[in-house]
Amino acid sequence: MNRVLDYIDRNLDGQLDLPGLADIANFSRYHFHRLFAAWMGETLGDYVRRRRLEVAAHKLAAGGAVLEVALSTGFGSGEAFARAFKLRFGSTPTEWRNNTPARIAAWLAEIDAQHSNPDQANSKHDQDGGGAAGEHLGSNNHHGARKMEVKVIDLPPARIAYRRHIGPYGPAIGQFWDATIMPWILGNGLAHATCYGIGHDDPSVTPADKCRYDACVEIPEGFEPGGQFSVASLPGGRYAVTRYTGSPRDIGPVWNRLMNEWLPSSGLQCDERPCFERYESLATQTGGSFTCDICIPVKAL
Incomplete structure (x- = not known):
């Protein structure tokens, strides 16, 4: 399917x-x-x-x-x-x-309000603007004082095994990784493999219960996962990449800052390849804070 x-x-x-x-x-x-x-x-x-x-x-x-x-x-x-x-x-x-600029500004303001009010954020986490177990970019939110550090680099393609989650982004994605993906990764000797999180849908457009998310782990040639995991190729090519270290709940504003502030001023645009988060040796990251790269596929305007 x-x-x-x-x-x-x-x-x-x-x-x-x-x-x-x-x-x-x-x-x-x-x-x-x-x-x-x-x-x-x-x-x-x-x-x-x-x-x-x-x-x-x-x-x-x-x-x-x-x-x-x-x-x-x-x-x-x-x-x-x-x-x-x-x-x-x-x-x-x-x-x-x-009306795109006004619509994005209104949506960012709503997300900011949720993050400044934890009770509201917890009650509305289904509308969080992020994709994965959580990442941040090098600044605290889209009003952050520190300049976003973004590199445009070429990444190789990756052979991945993935399992798909359909439903709201936010805490459910972290639970999906913890309860379903990590036991499989450890059980198959892939603890040190690079992992990826792909959020296929924009929660400002797609209903929360229809959002698709793939939890992925890089696998070697010849490895066949079986079961409920599928095999795919994550496209290589040119990506805008920024490093994040932080907690899951800050994901929304940072993704939005990268997409809606950095990208329009970069002279680049997204192409049809998926955006993703890239985690190196996810099994070794503990304590509720982690490091990953956020990767956006780009091409010239």
Whole structure:
């Protein structure tokens, strides 16, 4: 089923029919629709429509032309795209694109308010803007006094085993690592392997219960994880990388500062590869504070 979700995201501009997706999943075409709905909590058609509109929202926020965005996400015309987009987000595509700075500012202000009020933050952790067990960038929040230190470097591809969590980001992700991933890592002799956390969705756009997160560990050639772990290749290439040391609860404002302050002033833009956190020897990090690199795939404007 993970192969199906990944295939959908890579082919949003193409024909995504039930028989073809059932074949990718190696499931019976007769039963696939029911199995997909039971696993994802929404029908295949609803899922594809939601993903197309969420990806379109991101492309518009990055300044994409409306018709170009519509075609690249599988809509046959600008008119059909505009109708579907307004039904989902309550604004036209052009309004969404033009209002991006104000929308981001409002969302950052809400996150700041949550972090300055622990009781509120704990009650609303499902809306935390981060992705993994937690990381920070080299400053305390997006008002931080210290300049963010970011390096643009080339990273090699990595062969990874991953297990997917679907649900709210925040504390649940840390529990997922502790209860499910780390015992498997230690049991397979991978305690010193590099680990990665990939948050596939933006919680300001995607409903919290639909957010996808992959907990990943680098594996050598020939190693086959089996069970509920899948194998994938994490793309190499050029990334903007910044080192974080800190506690999990500061993840949201720091991710937002990197994406919404550093990136627009860098002369670079994100491409289609996933953003991720990279942890070296995660099994040795204890005490509620840890170190990782936050990696954003970039290309020239």
